[in-house]
Amino acid sequence: MDYYKIKGGKKLRGEIKISGAKNAALPIIVASLLADGETVLKNVPDLMDIRTIIRVIEYLGAETEFDRENHILKIKVSKIKNGEMPYELVKTMRASVYVMGPLLARLGEADVSLPGGCAIGERPVDIHLAGFEAMGVRIELEHGNIKARAKKLAPANFTMRQISVGATANLMMASVLTSGKTVLENCALEPDIVDLGLFLKKMGANISGLGTERITIEGVKKLTPVTYTIMPDRIEAGTFLLAGAITKGDVTLTDCVPEHIQSLTDLLKESGYNIETGKNTVRITPGKNQKGFMIKTLPYPGFPTDLQAPVMSLASILPGISVIIETIFENRYTHVGELRRLGSDISIEGNVAIVKGGKKLMSAPIMMSDLRAGASLVIAALAAKGTTEIRRIYHSDRGYEKLTEKLSALGADIKRVKGGTF
């Protein structure tokens, strides 16, 4: 297994182009199953999760061609089939549950394994299933598999018991071809959902209320394949800003949407960094009076849970105390033990992390436990004295494109080393 060797202490400097958003691309790739013909997706990031979802839709009958260099994915759909997907395909990625929406819409049946994904707590899919049931789908759970059947999908008024990005996406995809008016309440406002909605609209879907808590879908008979460009990845953008912040560097993100990461840039400004935003750019430089912060993860436009681990690395070195409260996932502090090995002073009480900052981090062998925990370790290692070896980097391969190349281009001393013992 490959590992990273990072020699910390280099100030990052320069411009970095942000890739397409993983969490928008995943449902959009799956949603292409809703129309026969050829869909062309641009700005698709070349990531492990993307390769996995491509295999998933191929398994369901789509033909694909991924030009990784140019980030263009062509998806040809003529006949799709339902079928229990091999467990190895779904076990690594929770987003595989997204196939339920399109399969139910087109075939009235879907069989999937209960999904895996990051090891961050329970992550059930009960809201997805309750929504499908409201649309007249019969759900059975057998041997770790979900079996969903409907003679005909019915439009529904459905209120999600809690905001769920995945359930909002899945129910939108299920209802676009269902004749009648479906009203989804307590929807996720995440830009990824808006991007999916814009893609579906371009295909001919009749959707209103995107980016609000109530999304209304009037079913149409047929969707037409289109060419669509995936929006930029706000979590990758946030991760690079934090890498710039922790090294006290001068980093400019290009090809990003500044508004999507405003909760982070607000926090960075309060913590003593200068932030300059352009139309599609954000620049960070160190300012005066750096200090700790208090933050709570929340659904968009609140602070994203996917940046909770990365921001904790920054808290470790900022003077003063930072308080971080995780409200979205119940087991999302697996990076804490590893950050402590680098010298962070973090205590955890339930879902509250208290970080005593101002620490000088020092290298140590550490390992990633999930995708965003992995990002936090890379960020911390960039600031740590000495050479840090990070194992299990397959986690960050799921969601960060060309991480080594991008960080090296900013002046980081990072190498991906082949082989390793665990």
Ligand code: UD1
């Ligand atoms: C998506 C993102 C993930 C991000 C998360 C929250 C993708 C592929 N992944 O994950 O990166 O961290 O949004 O912004 O887009 N829940 C239930 N029942 C359900 C569904 C969700 O209890 O049926 C709970 C979850 O356990 C979690 C919370 O709701 O505590 C939010 O989950 P959700 O928004 O669904 O996250 P994902 O779509 O899995």
